[in-house]
Amino acid sequence: KAGVTQTPRYLIKTRGQQVTLSCSPISGHRSVSWYQQTPGQGLQFLFEYFSETQRNKGNFPGRFSGRQFSNSRSEMNVSTLELGDSALYLCASSLNVGTDTQYFGPGTRLTVL
Amino acid sequence: TQLLEQSPQFLSIQEGENLTVYCNSSSVFSSLQWYRQEPGEGPVLLVTVVTGGEVKKLKRLTFQFGDARKDSSLHITAAQPGDTGLYLCAGRSPVFNDMRFGAGTRLTVKP
Secondary structure, eight states: OOOOEEEOSEEEEOTTOOEEEEEEOOTTOOEEEEEEEETTTEEEEEEEEETTEEEEEOSOOTTEEEEEOTTSOEEEEEOSOOGGGOEEEEEEEESSTTOSOOEEOOOEEEEEO | OOSSEEEOSEEEEETTOOEEEEEEOSSOOSOEEEEEEOTTSOOEEEEEEOSTTOEEEETTEEEEEOTTSSEEEEEESSOOGGGOEEEEEEEEOTTTOSEEEOOOEEEEEEO
16 A cells, blocks of 8 residues: 655745645545644644544644645645745644544655745 | 653664663553654654553564553664664644644664
């Protein structure tokens, strides 16, 4: 069974731009969560989606948004990029919402210049 | 203050040594997960512990969940260079219902 895939793997943007990241969960998994990982803050929860609905959201500004499609694939968008948004963005899939066991993708490394 | 406190933060040992990594909290968790992450990659799930007092073994790795389900430990026997990585514990916050991660233990095993 294929694992979680994320595209692109690497991205370089400038301040003020926007970016869209994509995630395809493991086949059969219906819940997708997004995390931001930085050296200073570690892994921080962004949001969790299930059945195309956002079920939970972390403490991030409204510039961070996401959505989930009917095939469980998910995208996250960051608008008006700031230098501090440079991070590894990780997507994790699980069978159902609220399932603690999650499987991570390789991440998208975003650099904001 | 992190919901999950991991110690030590850094660990550098020689191949063949044993080590223990700790994950502690004042909150009760329904389960805890352990992950290993290598640079530039996503965390890889090692184990999920669910029952208080539970012990799980994965080759040279032994995971224990505290009786009160507030803490967990990871013990590695005869560490090898391939064990090098960032070890993370994670659990669902009983208050916010989102997954929380410890800051991690960065392990280096020297040949």
